[in-house]
Amino acid sequence: MTKVVGCELCELAPSSKVVANDKFAVILVDDANYPGFARVTWNEHVREMSDLPDADRLLVNDAVWKVEQALREVMQPLKVNLASLGNVVPHLHWHLIPRFADDAHFPAPVWASAARETDPAVLEGRRALLPQLKQAIERKFANR
Amino acid sequence: MTKVVGCELCELAPSSKVVANDKFAVILVDDANYPGFARVTWNEHVREMSDLPDADRLLVNDAVWKVEQALREVMQPLKVNLASLGNVVPHLHWHLIPRFADDAHFPAPVWASAARETDPAVLEGRRALLPQLKQAIERKFANR
Numbered sequence: 001m002t003k004v005v006g007c008e009l010c011e012l013a014p015s016s017k018v019v020a021n022d023k024f025a026v027i028l029v030d031d032a033n034y035p036g037f038a039r040v041t042w043n044e045h046v047r048e049m050s051d052l053p054d055a056d057r058l059l060v061n062d063a064v065w066k067v068e069q070a071l072r073e074v075m076q077p078l079k080v081n082l083a084s085l086g087n088v089v090p091h092l093h094w095h096l097i098p099r100f101a102d103d104a105h106f107p108a109p110v111w112a113s114a115a116r117e118t119d120p121a122v123l124e125g126r127r128a129l130l131p132q133l134k135q136a137i138e139r140k141f142a143n144r
Numbered sequence: 145m146t147k148v149v150g151c152e153l154c155e156l157a158p159s160s161k162v163v164a165n166d167k168f169a170v171i172l173v174d175d176a177n178y179p180g181f182a183r184v185t186w187n188e189h190v191r192e193m194s195d196l197p198d199a200d201r202l203l204v205n206d207a208v209w210k211v212e213q214a215l216r217e218v219m220q221p222l223k224v225n226l227a228s229l230g231n232v233v234p235h236l237h238w239h240l241i242p243r244f245a246d247d248a249h250f251p252a253p254v255w256a257s258a259a260r261e262t263d264p265a266v267l268e269g270r271r272a273l274l275p276q277l278k279q280a281i282e283r284k285f286a287n288r
Contacts, residue, residue, distance in 0.1 A: 050224075068194045079234060080192055
């Protein structure tokens with residue numbers, strides 16, 4: 001597999017992965033404002049979704065869809081945000097972000113200026129769901 | 145089909161659509177900084193990708209993928225950004241944004257604070273590609 005030196009997604013630590021197989025990984029991002037922020041990262045250093053062969057593209061879509069389901073089941077967000085940007089790290093990856101009316105940016109995207117601080121107790125309550133989220137994600141991929 | 149009064153995507157004007165069928169539409173967004181900014185909007189007022197039956201989810205993915213291909217062929221962006229957010233309008237839609245190193249926000253997402261003004265002549269050159277982009281998108285969906 002082609003590895004690009006200096007690409008942080010080519011060099012993703014195995015310990016950070018909730019799910020890992022020969023094609024992609026699922027990780028939970030440690031973001032203080034967004035407990036449950038997850039990423040699906042393609043293993044190979046591929047730039048765009050349309051650079052993937054059809055079967056692989058469908059595999060990515062399926063992975064994103066499974067993680068979205070796990071996020072909804074456990075975190076019960078008001079909305080899920082999905083994005084594949086890659087302007088800074090042009091190695092295919094998807095952001096999945098559970099959004100709430102009281103989160104730091106709602107209703108703006110998380111990349112806009114922050115609108116508020118979320119009650120720390122509320123954030124703590126969401127963080128407490130992470131072990132359950134990790135298990136839910138693992139279950140979604142257990143039948144592959 | 146369920147229509148939600150006041151939802152701008154339930155009430156999308158037919159004239160704005162580059163592609164329209166019984167399931168979804170493709171539109172080109174009139175954004176001064178981002179010629180080629182496109183959206184795939186689901187016709188039905190559905191909130192999340194994971195609310196769709198499998199066949200419809202794959203139809204959305206296929207539509208996004210086709211529009212991405214057309215964007216790359218005609219606009220030749222440095223990167224394509226894909227996002228389904230829906231915090232403001234919780235009616236399923238995908239943003240497809242061709243990104244360039246000299247665009248207003250690069251490498252930040254387009255929802256961050258602007259970093260610069262793009263040379264008006266460069267933006268004009270990109271806008272001049274829109275008729276060709278429209279045709280390329282139409283061709284991608286011509287065989288359905």
